[in-house]
Amino acid sequence: MLAHQQQHAVSQADLSVLSLLTQDQAPSPAQVASSSSARGQPHASTHRSKTKKGDGRADVDPLLIAAAAASGPDVTRNHYFHSFFPHPLAYSACDDERAALNASPPGPSTSPPAQRPKMESRQAPRSIRLQVEEEEKRRLERLERLRREQMQKEEEQKGVLQDKPQAVALPTRDGGFDFQEDGKVQAQASQRDADRIKAPKPGQVRHLQDDSLVVLLRQPSTPPPLEHPLAEPPFPTVGAQSAVKPESPLSAPEPTAAASPEARTPLPPLEVQCRVRTRIPTPHGHIFLHLYTNNHDTKEHLAFVADHAQMASTSLTTNAVEGTPILAETGERRLLPFIRSHSLDCKWHDGETDQERIVRGAYVGRLTETTHIASHPNPHSLDPTATPPHVHRSHRTTHNTSSQAPTDPPLVRIHSECFTGETIGSQRCDCGEQLDEAFRLITLAGRGVIVYLRQEGRGIGLLEKMRAYNLQDLGHDTVTANLMLGHGADMRTYGIAGAILRDLGVAHNGVRLLTNNPDKIKQIEGEGVKVVERVAMVPRSWVLAEEEAAAAARRAARKAKGKVSGGDKRKSLDASIASLQSLDASSRRPSDSRSTSLASSAGPSGYSSRAPSDIDGELSDGDSDSSDWDAKTDSSRAYHLRRAGVGMIGASVTSSPELDKYLRTKIDRMGHLLNHPTQQGTLKRVMSSGGASTPGATHQHPLSESVTSLDGSSGEAASR
Ligand SMILES: Nc1nc2c(ncn2[C@@H]2O[C@H](COP(=O)(O)OP(=O)(O)OP(=O)(O)O)[C@@H](O)[C@H]2O)c(=O)[nH]1
Incomplete structure (x- = not known):
């Protein structure tokens, strides 16, 4: 019973410490000292408290009390911005405020107290951040799925094209075209193709049923990569030289990047590439x-x-009689090389099909419902009078034209x-x-x-x-x-x-x-x-x-x-x-x-x-x-x-x-x-x-x- 009373007894020293900690003004060192000394006095209750260690609480350390008291009543960073905070500038650890204090002239100041810096979080609430992360994850998954589907389609397409022979196109009655090897009807045309040739459905656009053609049209092949691809950001388009240099501009503007x-x-x-004709x-x-x-x-x-x-010709060589122009003044037939793009006619990739060539414009003569002849990948090699295959990558290359x-x-x-x-x-x-x-x-x-x-x-x-x-x-x-x-x-x-x-x-x-x-x-x-x-x-x-x-x-x-x-x-x-x-x-x-x-x-x-x-x-x-x-x-x-x-x-x-x-x-x-x-x-x-x-x-x-x-x-x- 006595031990219980001793444990809960409040001494005078405790009370003075409590009042020190809760007072509005920071305690003076003298107060702290007296408080400490008070605690140091062999007071009956103090003595009792020292002997009661069984409650697990440590003795109040006088140094700790002094430090806490010197900092004022609100000492934690968490308290700093509470609206009820009573002491401006009481948070002595804040550099900004110290700087403001140092800057202020000594003596009683009439200027308004310095503005306290605001520290605000710009971070979105966690729930929102999680939501955004989730959406991004879903988007990446969707992209990955699409990419895989695309690759799968390409694989399938490759298989289809390998099965299908390279061909010259034959027209169909409904405006589409079918491609047959060397112009001959394929003996082993697939049943599906044969059916389509024999029995076109009225009003149906036949070539859109051809899966390989659909793939080709939707995903056209690209030319071989350039040796020097376009740099990022794009180079200036123009402006190497000007015919007439600026003489005396009325104002003197900064020269443009291009200039x-x-x-x-x-x-x-420089490399150019004809993409389509x-x-x-x-x-x-x-x-x-x-x-x-x-x-x-x-x-x-x-x-x-x-x-x-060229448009009248069915061959890539000018030897074809119908493709030979007649000179107006003499009536003489002259062999003129056709004007064709080398970069368009050349082979863009292995396994390139005639469909691909024709759709990009690499065909012979004029494309009609009844003529679809893909051009030879190197038409100039067929024409003895033509310029040798043109090397478009460097114009410095010289050709022997003699x-x-x-x-x-x-x-x-x-x-x-x-x-x-x-x-x-x-x-x-x-x-x-x-x-x-x-x-x-x-x-x-x-x-x-x-x-x-x-x-x-x-x-x-x-x-x-x-x-x-x-x-x-x-x-x-x-x-x-x-x-x-x-x-x-x-x-x-x-x-x-x-x-x-x-x-x-x-x-x-x-x-x-x-x-x-x-x-x-x-x-x-x-x-x-x-x-x-x-x-x-x-x-x-x-x-x-x-x-x-x-x-x-x-x-x-x-x-x-x-x-x-x-x-x-x-x-x-x-x-x-x-x-x-x-x-x-x-x-x-x-x-x-x-x-x-x-x-x-x-x-x-x-x-x-x-x-x-x-x-x-x-x-x-x-x-x-x-x-x-x-x-x-x-x-x-x-x-x-x-x-x-x-x-x-x-x-x-x-x-x-x-x-x-x-x-x-x-x-x-x-x-x-x-x-x-x-x-x-x-x-x-x-x-x-x-x-x-x-x-x-x-x-x-x-x-x-x-x-x-x-x-x-x-x-x-x-x-x-
Ligand atoms: N800056 C500027 N450009 C113009 C003006 N009028 C036309 N152009 C451009 O001038 C270019 C044609 O250049 P021209 O000087 O007319 O002719 P050219 O091609 O140099 O010479 P030719 O081969 O003889 O026709 C086109 O790009 C026009 O857009 C103008 O008043 N100011």
Whole structure:
């Protein structure tokens, strides 16, 4: 009983310690000392407590009490932010607060107490974190399942394709096609295939029942990996050199990454790859559209190929009689290599099927319901007159062409994308009509290439070009506007064009380049493309003006002479037809020398002067009293339809004060090889150094001596 009482007795010392710990103010050292000494006194109850060790509690250590007291009543970090915390700055271990205290001047402070830092957890509650983890796990499992299914399908597909022989496609009546080995019906065709051939269900798209074809269509094969794949992030698209360096920009903007050679990451050797080819019927005729990828940018550059002989052929060699073009002027058959993409035709992987080749466009002739012949993986090896297999990976590779038969250099246009000119017929530039004219000329010649480069706005992009247009509306020209925005006058490069032309096998034998731009000729030659002739691109509005002036002159002459007799009229028509035919032949024929180019007489009337079918249209245009010719033939109707701009790219003829200024700037400031017509209507364009108002570089290029005039006469004639 006594022991029990002793155990629960509270001594005076305990009470004083308790009051020390619970008081508002921190105890002074003296208080602590007295408290300790009080505990040190041999007090009866203290003594009793010392003797009662059986309750498991340790004696209260005076040092511990002193430390606790010095820290104030709220000592744990957990208590620190409780709203009931009574003592600002009582947590002496907080560095921020100590710093704030040190910073405050000595003596009574009037400034408000420093803000206590807030320590808040940004972590989501655990339940949410678990939920997110769970979802991520489920997503990864789903992906893994899909990947496994995909692999399984591919395995199955491989099995199917190995069982199925490589084949030439045979047409089916419902528009699908079946592939049979070497064109022969397979004796061991599967029962399923045989059933399908015999009994097609009406309205059913048969080829979609073919599992292997479905797999092929949904998961097309990819070309062999490039030696130097596209780096991440993509390399700048454009901007290696500019034709005209910034002279004195009004502001001095930072050079763009593309503009500054030092800032550019060194590019790997350029590689291009034709991924797909297809036939497109255009208002001017059929062309093959090729889509290219490359390892310098992420853009899809294009090539349009006109090759009528190839389209008519059922063989990859030009030895096939039906594929041999006949030269208009001599009637002679000439063996011309077909213009084909080496990277498209080559084998992409082992076990490649004809289906794969045909779907990507590696086929012979024209794909129809009745002809589906996959091309040979190396078509050039079949053609003795063709360029050797083109090595597209490095344009530095030289080919020995000495043993090859001379070939007709195709017409080639290297065109830069212009959204505004080509899609909505902007009258600020001549891009739309130039593209249209290039289509007209290559299809008329029956053989040629347009390389369509995705370097909008001379390489500065659509956004910047539109900003430049606003500056032009303020009165600046196209060059100055570019410079003001911190770009060069022309930021385009032609490496990709060169690689595409090499891939198409036309670079080495020479091309007739449709351009007025001397810088373009220089750059493309630097890419290993042989330019044997420059063919001028004449604004159609100029041609039109010339023709109208000529027609007016003829009418005036007739009036002066009196009405011509029927016989005279016939003679004059015959003479005109003969002259037009000779012009027409010239646009089809390669030039004998680099010095003279009979210009593509561009413009709506140019159709008539080039296409025999339009000759009547030309004459009717010139002679008002021969309009009866128009109604007589279909060809004149075609002429009028085309003249009206049906199906033309952009606008068939571009004409505006803005265009006038644009062309003038190109001639005066960018050295384009074109003379602006004078007010008197003198439209002879003399491309020689003497005739063109062009800067130095223009004169040095041999092709700058080419002479072109709107009436098709040679330079010598024009200058006489
Ligand atoms: N920055 C800029 N680009 C323009 C402007 N007008 C047209 N372009 C672009 O210029 C490119 C065509 O270049 P041009 O100088 O017209 O012709 P070119 O291709 O150099 O020369 P040719 O072969 O003779 O046609 C296209 O990419 C157009 O988008 C303009 O005012 N400013």
